[in-house]
Amino acid sequence: MTPLRDVVVMVELELRRIRHDRAELYTRAVQPVLWLVVFGPVMGALRAIPTGGIPYTDFITPGIIVQSMAFISIFFGLTVIWERESGILKKLLVTPLPRSSIVIGRSMSSGVRSTFQMLIIVPIAMLIGVRIIPNPLYFLGALAIIFLASGGFAAISVFIASIMKSRERFMGIGQAIIMPLFFASNALYPVEMMPPILKALSSVNPLSYIVDAVRSLLITGDLAQLPMDIVAIAIFDIAMFIIASISFKRIIK
Amino acid sequence: MKHLPILDACALSIFMQSAVDARGIVKVYEGKVRALAGVDLQVGSENVFALLGPNGSGKTTLMRILTTQMPPTEGRALVMGHDTVRGGAGIRRIVGYVPQEMSVWTDITGYENMLIYAKIYGIPCESRRRLINEALDGIGLSEVADKLVRSYSGGMIRRLEIASALLISPKILFLDEPTIGLDPMARKVVWEKLSSFKREFGTTVFFNTHYMDEADLYADEIGIISRGRIIRTGTVAELKRSVGGDVLLLELEPGGIGSPLLERLRAVESVKGVALGESELRVIADDAETALPGVMRLLDGSGILVRKVSMSAPTLDDVFLKYAGTRLESNSRIADIAKVRQTIRRG
Incomplete structure (x- = not known):
């Protein structure tokens, strides 16, 4: 399985980079922790959102993890832009790595950062009283979901990087994609509460499926929807990998 | 024909496969910018070949086509007998390549950079460590192998890049401005290592440069490129003689x-x-x-x-003046400084 081996090498590269510089992991955790520690309890105190008997902070914890994953992944394109500006991408193109492996491998690297982020957020959530299902298999399942979903968003980011060649424009576009997806998902409130148009949009919003999968594995334990969520995430990933692989030609010009 | 054909270097070269054989290469970027305007070039194997030309003359574009990074708009090229478009995978297994810009990850160690490339090339586990250590040792980096690349000097980074290109003992090595931004001492070290590697393995070396002295000292053969065309090729002596x-x-x-x-x-x-x-x-x-x-x-x-x-x-600059109508050195200094900055900036 060469393609798999290629992805493993890219993942190893990312692990080694993280090992030498952990500071970014901690600074990136600030924003999600604020959502958990400030937004969660304040909104929860209003009791305005029907969460099906789950404490509000518990309800949004998966949403916060997924949001953090989405941001890390969408900004992974910055790494790709840097690798393009330096000679790294050129050099990778002249190795036996197939181009699709470069795209998927670089995308899955962001999954490494996202799973580490989750490993930081979950203990903090537990500290402030969020009840995570104490089943290691469920937890590993949630980690795997975050890892795989991250690849899809990173692929979007590779696609944007192929169109936007400057960092500044890239930052703006990244925000403009993730925030609407986040607010139009079930991360902060159940889909049932949304106006009909948003509800319809939510059903094609990949974030909703990812949040639902992580919520079922970490908080509710209700796995009825999980297979459908996984299918949706797989379709999302594959579609984004294909788009990113096609657009990759533009990056290297 | 005065000499016996068998002793004639030209006659012999017909029997040796060309390392690079490019015919009618045209490259137009985005339908507008004509970077290459019909390049014909043959490079004999086991040669050190320098493509000499000012910035913007098409050197890098030609190298990117030869290393299969992008297809030419027109024409075709063979590298070690493989077509750069259809036989790209075959070429990528046997070439070493060092792009002009920095091409190593600075936030991991030198050894780790080599390890990642060794794995990309599928070098088997049991020989990996030995090959990497040999390559690092050969290029004089074993003492800093476990330090972050961020702490390396420009010359050390270049040597690391060359070491990783040599890891697979390539049949042909493409170097795009290999010593740009390096001080004279570091340039000398880089070339000593390249020359000794070439002697040992018989690798063909194809390098781009706008430093005449570098082409003069290290190349067996030189191609002069200007405005997307190869104007003249020959050995240094031939070219100088041709100025008359x-x-x-x-x-x-x-x-x-x-x-x-x-x-x-x-x-x-x-x-x-x-x-x-x-x-x-x-x-x-x-x-x-x-x-x-x-x-x-x-x-x-x-x-x-x-x-x-x-x-x-005559110097190579005079050769350049004669065939390209401009001087080589004058217009490259400012661009040089910009390139040095690019090499130094470590994202």
Whole structure:
């Protein structure tokens, strides 16, 4: 399985980079922790959102993890832009790595950062009283979901990087994609509460499926929807990998 | 034919496969910018070949096509017998490549960079460590192998890049401006390592440069590229001989020479080319002794003070002047500084 081996090498590269510089992991955790520690309890105190008997902070914890994953992944394109500006991408193109492996491998690297982020957020959530299902298999399942979903968003980011060649424009576009997806998902409130148009949009919003999968594995334990969520995430990933692989030609010009 | 064909170097080269064989290569970027305007080039195997030209002449574009990074708009090229478009995978297994910009990850160690590339190339587990250590040792980096690349000097980064390109003992090595931004000492070290590797493995080395001295010292054969065309190829000696005659170097008081005067200088008997530097005038002439009086008369008549006159044999710069019509060195310094910055900036 060469393609798999290629992805493993890219993942190893990312692990080694993280090992030498952990500071970014901690600074990136600030924003999600604020959502958990400030937004969660304040909104929860209003009791305005029907969460099906789950404490509000518990309800949004998966949403916060997924949001953090989405941001890390969408900004992974910055790494790709840097690798393009330096000679790294050129050099990778002249190795036996197939181009699709470069795209998927670089995308899955962001999954490494996202799973580490989750490993930081979950203990903090537990500290402030969020009840995570104490089943290691469920937890590993949630980690795997975050890892795989991250690849899809990173692929979007590779696609944007192929169109936007400057960092500044890239930052703006990244925000403009993730925030609407986040607010139009079930991360902060159940889909049932949304106006009909948003509800319809939510059903094609990949974030909703990812949040639902992580919520079922970490908080509710209700796995009825999980297979459908996984299918949706797989379709999302594959579609984004294909788009990113096609657009990759533009990056290297 | 005076010599026996069997002893003729040219005749022999027909029997050796060309390392690079490019025919009619045209590259147009986004339908507008014509970077290459029909390149024909043959490079013999086990040669050190320098592609010499100023920035923007198409050197990098040609190298990116030969290393299969992008297809040409027209024409086709073979590298070690493989077509760069259809046989790309075959080429990528046997070439080493060092792009002009920095191409290593700076936030991991030198050893880790080599390890990642060893895994990309599928070098088996049992020989990985030995090969990496040999490569790092050979290029003089074993002491800093476990330090972050961020702490390396420019020369050390270049050597690491070359080490990782040599890891697979490539049949052909492509180097795009291998010593740009390096100090003379670091340049020398890089070339010593490349030369010894070449001797040991018989690897073909194809490098781009705008440093004449580098092409002069290290290349067996040189191709001169200007505005997307290869104007001339040959050995250094051949090229210099082809300029013919002598070079007069006149040191002047700065200022005062306009293009009408340059035109008149070009018309002087036996003068073949004239180039003006900041405070010097280079005159290529069939016979310097014939040309000198006429040149002096013109300069005197225009009130230009000549401080010193010297005569020399043609350099590659004169070769360039003759075939490309411009000087090689003058327009590259500023761009050079920008490139150095690019190499130093570590995202």
